[in-house]
Amino acid sequence: MTTSGAANSAVSSSYDAHFRVWRGDAEGGGLDDYTVEVNEGEVVLDIIHRLQATQTPDLAVRWNCKAGKCGSCSAEINGHPRLLCMTRMSVFSREDTITVTPLRAFPVVRDLVTDVSFNYTKAREIPSFVPPADLGPGEYRMQQEDVGRSQEFRKCIECFLCQDTCHVVRDHEENKEAFAGPRYLMRIAELDMHPLDAAEEQGLDRKTSAQEEHGLGYCNITKCCTEVCPEGIKITDNALIPLKERAVDRKYDPLVWLGNKIRRRE
Structure with a gap:
């Protein structure tokens, strides 16, 4: 039985x-x-x-x-x-x-x-990590807190589901040329958070670049990218919103504006 x-x-x-x-x-x-x-x-x-x-x-x-x-x-x-x-x-x-x-x-x-080659094109448009000029290989040191901030973003498996569900890409073909999409704006945010990235010393402002060259302003933080991420990365809350805040500070904060003016004079 x-x-x-x-x-x-x-x-x-x-x-x-x-x-x-x-x-x-x-x-x-x-x-x-x-x-x-x-x-x-x-x-x-x-x-x-x-x-x-x-x-x-x-x-x-x-x-x-x-x-x-x-x-x-x-x-x-x-x-x-x-x-x-x-x-x-x-x-x-x-x-x-x-x-x-x-x-x-x-x-x-x-x-x-x-054909997801659009995503590889966008990846190549983002300048890579710029190492500090005064540190050699093996000399990099970071606090665990700084490591933890960007470690979440490195879980990305390049499935491009966030790119697919983002309505800026999904519903408006004409936006693709000027918009990197959530996956690659997250990459910019990761590099901008990196305490050893020396891009700014080389003349590259990642916040301004995100806004003016990679379409950060197109993102209206609907969180649809976060909802479909199979790795559970909080793309919107932990990458895109903080990057937007830093970009706005850089562009509109009067103290930052004054500091930039002073540096340019020097």
Whole structure:
């Protein structure tokens, strides 16, 4: 009787789910319907792989680690930017229709694969860390508090979900040239917080650069980027808002303005 009960339990844990998956390329496409088996403990990426194995071997999807650390399998599930490998089927009811589409903010290559090269272009536009001139390799020293402030931002896995959900990028193609997006404004904030970054001594004001060259002013802190971050990084509260405050101080604070005037005269 025990064996029979276990067998019945195993059978009942599997069911057929209704999936709608976007198929197409840069020329266009649409949603195709599939009925596919789901087993206990599976994630959406498992189901996509089962579709490839059993029904549609030419379905294109980008993935790598299947552990939520490479950021490769970004897509939109029922309209929400998510990682396929970190979205458990148990969050949906058995009656739900699950719609999987490519990231909307970026051009489609094929099926669920998008061209995210926009993000690499923006990454190259941000000047890297500038080491202090009077310190050599191995001589850098920082307080643990300073390390902790920027360590959160280094958890980023480059999934670009924050870039995809940001309405400045998502809904306004014309903004892309002038707007780095939350991921790279966070990078600027990280460098600006770094106590050893000597960019200003080299003539680079990261706060002014963020405002005038990377579109910080476009961000209206809706926190949608924070909501979709799979690493739980508080992009808005800990990076973008403080960077905005420092940029405003630099531009409008009368004491800062006077100090800049005095330095320029010298």
